[in-house]
Each structure stands twice: as C-alpha cells, then as structure tokens.
Amino acid sequence: MKMVFRWYGEGNDTVTLEHIRQIPGVEGIVWALHHLPAGEEWPLEDIMEVKRICEKHGFHIDVVESVNIHEDIKLGLPSRDLYIERYKRTIENLAEAGVKVICYNFMPVFDWLRTDLYKEAEDGSTALFYEHAKVDQIDPFELVDKIANNVEFTMPGWEPERLEHLTKLFEAYQNVTEDDLWNHLHYFLEQIIPAAARCGIKMAIHPDDPPWPIFGLPRIITSEESIGRVLRLVDHPSNGVTLCSGSLGANPKNDIIQIIKAYPDRIPFAHIRNVKVYDNQDFIETSHRTKDGSVDICGIVKAYHETGFSGYVRPDHGRHIWNEACRPGYGLYDRALGIMYLWGVWDSLEIEKRGASQCLKSINS
Ligand code: CS2
Numbered sequence: 119m120k121m122v123f124r125w126y127g128e129g130n131d132t133v134t135l136e137h138i139r140q141i142p143g144v145e146g147i148v149w150a151l152h153h154l155p156a157g158e159e160w161p162l163e164d165i166m167e168v169k170r171i172c173e174k175h176g177f178h179i180d181v182v183e184s185v186n187i188h189e190d191i192k193l194g195l196p197s198r199d200l201y202i203e204r205y206k207r208t209i210e211n212l213a214e215a216g217v218k219v220i221c222y223n224f225m226p227v228f229d230w231l232r233t234d235l236y237k238e239a240e241d242g243s244t245a246l247f248y249e250h251a252k253v254d255q256i257d258p259f260e261l262v263d264k265i266a267n268n269v270e271f272t273m274p275g276w277e278p279e280r281l282e283h284l285t286k287l288f289e290a291y292q293n294v295t296e297d298d299l300w301n302h303l304h305y306f307l308e309q310i311i312p313a314a315a316r317c318g319i320k321m322a323i324h325p326d327d328p329p330w331p332i333f334g335l336p337r338i339i340t341s342e343e344s345i346g347r348v349l350r351l352v353d354h355p356s357n358g359v360t361l362c363s364g365s366l367g368a369n370p371k372n373d374i375i376q377i378i379k380a381y382p383d384r385i386p387f388a389h390i391r392n393v394k395v396y397d398n399q400d401f402i403e404t405s406h407r408t409k410d411g412s413v414d415i416c417g418i419v420k421a422y423h424e425t426g427f428s429g430y431v432r433p434d435h436g437r438h439i440w441n442e443a444c445r446p447g448y449g450l451y452d453r454a455l456g457i458m459y460l461w462g463v464w465d466s467l468e469i470e471k472r473g474a475s476q477c478l479k480s481i482n483s
C-alpha cells in the first residue's frame with residue numbers, strides 16, 4: 119500500500135508540506151486545483167506548478183481528488199457534451215504531468231453531508247457528525263448556511279459556486295430518478311473511460327456520503343451491489359472505485375471487507391477511516407482504531423494485505439484534537455495518528471506473513 123495525504127495547497131491549508139514530510143511513510147500528496155469550478159478544463163501550467171511544489175518536498179502527485187463533475191453531466195442535459203470534452207482534456211493534461219488516479223463522485227448537488235462539523239466527544243475532541251432526524255426535518259438552505267458559512271476556508275464539495283443556484287438545482291433534479299442518474303453515469307463513463315485508458319489513468323468513483331438519498335435527491339453509489347454495477351457499466355481496469363470505508367461504513371449493512379475481496383483489481387485508491395453508527399442512523403467520525411467505531415479497520419487492512427493491495431491509501435478524515443485549528447476533518451494530528459495505526463496493523467501482518475527477521479526487508483521493498 120502506498121500512503122498518501124490530502125493537502126489543499128499553499129495558502130489554502132493549515133497543514134504544510136513540511137508537516138506532512140514528518141509523518142512516517144507518506145509518499146505522495148492527494149491534491150486538486152481547488153480554485154477552479156466544476157466544468158473548467160485544468161490548464162497544464164497550473165498542474166505543473168502543483169507538481170513542482172510537491173516534488174520539491176519529495177512527494178509525488180499521482181492521485182487527484184477530485185476532478186468534480188459538472189451538474190449538467192449528472193442531469194444529462196445536452197450541454198453535458200461540452201463538459202465531457204473538457205473533462206477529457208483535463209484527464210490528458212493530468213496524464214501528461216504523471217498523474218495515475220483521478221477520484222471523483224457522482225452525487226447530485228451536495229458532496230458529503232453532515233449536520234455538525236464540531237460535535238464534542240467525551241474526551242474533549244470534536245468531529246464531524248450526522249444527525250439523521252435533523253436532515254429529515256431541516257430545510258436544506260438552512261443547513262447549507264450553517265455548514266458553508268461556518269469555516270474560514272471554502273470546503274471541498276461546498277464551494278459557493280456549486281451552491282449559489284441551489285433553488286434552480288433542486289428544481290432541475292425534481293424529476294431525475296435513480297435510473298436516470300445511472301443512465302447519465304453510464305453515458306459519462308462510456309466516453310471518459312476510453313480516454314483515461316488511452317493515457318494510463320485510472321478513474322476511481324467515490325461512494326456517496328452518507329450512502330442514502332438526502333433531501334429527495336437520488337444517490338446511487340451506496341452499497342456492494344451498486345459498486346459492482348458501476349464497475350460493470352464499463353468493464354475495464356481504468357473504471358475503478360475509491361473505496362471509502364467511512365462513507366460506506368455509515369450503513370452497517372455494507373460489508374467493506376467483502377467488497378475489497380470481490381474487486382481487488384478495481385480499487386486503485388482507498389480511503390480508510392472509522393465511524394461510530396448509532397441505532398437511529400446517526401453517526402460520528404472517530405479515531406481510526408477499530409475499537410472506537412463501528413467499522414472493522416483492522417479487518418479492512420487485513421483484507422487489503424491478503425489481496426496484495428498495491429494501490430494508494432489515505433487516512434480520510436480525522437477528529438480535531440489537541441486544540442488544533444484546521445479545516446473540518448482535515449487536521450494534521452488525528453490523520454497522522456490514523457496513518458500510524460494503519461502502518462501498525464500492516465507491519466504486524468507483514469511480520470506474521472514473512473517472519474520477524476524478514477519483516478524489515480519486506481516492508482522496505
Ligand atoms: C471527501 C469527499 O472530504 C470528504 O468528505 O471524502 O469530499 C471526497 O473528496 C469526494 O466525495 C470525492 O469526490
């Protein structure tokens with residue numbers, strides 16, 4: 119497994135590349151051109167600038183998260199072809215800079231959704247929290263106001279330009295069913311995957327977070343069954359998944375270990391994090407430790423180990439600990455602890471497999 123870390127870019131993150139350099143075993147930066155709205159082509163010069171900065175600090179830029187999809191593509195509007203062409207050119211530009219994996223999602227209007235960014239736990243840490251009954255009751259506009267205007271930085275998935283036409287967007291999606299969304303995804307993939315395959319890029323769709331419909335908007339990438347379906351839409355290694363244990367794990371029915379074993383060759387990128395799920399469907403993000411949440415992180419790492427996983431992994435979100443002021447879910451400390459937990463499990467599996475004397479050699483290879 120190749121460890122990577124999400125970073126939002128200079129002046130756009132409280133975490134620095136110097137900090138990341140000191141987390142053991144991190145080889146690459148997961149990045150994006152966050153200033154560009156969905157639907158724009160990513161210029162090669164801008165991409166090369168990020169590459170230069172990251173490489174100067176010893177990191178590769180193999181993984182991009184995300185190249186966001188314009189709503190017209192998800193809505194299946196005639197204008198989608200223009201945006202698909204731009205998307206293809208972005209893929210080509212990224213390939214030229216050496217990028218290997220592009221993460222994206224296909225959620226209408228909203229990306230991830232929570233009701234509280236700073237829910238306090240007993241130990242004084244805070245974390246992202248989802249209160250199911252509240253989402254059922256709250257006016258989406260009120261929630262947007264609370265989340266999007268709560269923080270100093272624009273949050274990915276909650277960019278102002280994405281949300282400024284919220285009323286119109288809700289109207290546009292009014293008659294869009296899950297089947298329609300599947301058809302629009304199929305149309306998109308049929309054009310994008312050959313382009314990605316030609317330049318050696320793997321596309322990796324991120325599951326919906328949370329994995330169920332919200333505010334009457336359809337959501338389709340929610341389960342093992344839907345992951346199988348998306349992979350079969352265009353059955354090619356360039357059509358892959360970003361397997362996010364936290365997103366899928368919000369529904370305890372999702373057996374993530376089974377998904378890893380079912381599609382070992384179609385997971386170029388893994389997000390690993392834990393959530394504690396309550397009976398009423400609320401959930402809170404916890405530390406990575408298996409014991410702290412509802413997701414069997416040890417079992418997940420073991421499944422990756424058993425299937426010979428050689429893709430990219432990042433700790434997804436972290437809690438806010440030690441009074442860190444940071445982007446919600448994207449502080450330095452808890453994600454670094456998460457990485458050390460993942461390495462601890464991984465290295466002990468290596469010892470078990472090869473014997474202690476061979477362990478160092480195998481870990482280094
Ligand atoms: C991420 C998602 O921060 C997060 O919640 O897991 O925003 C993720 O980057 C996108 O859904 C991927 O397209």
Ligand code: MN
Pocket residue numbers: 324362364365389434
């Ligand atoms: Mn994720």
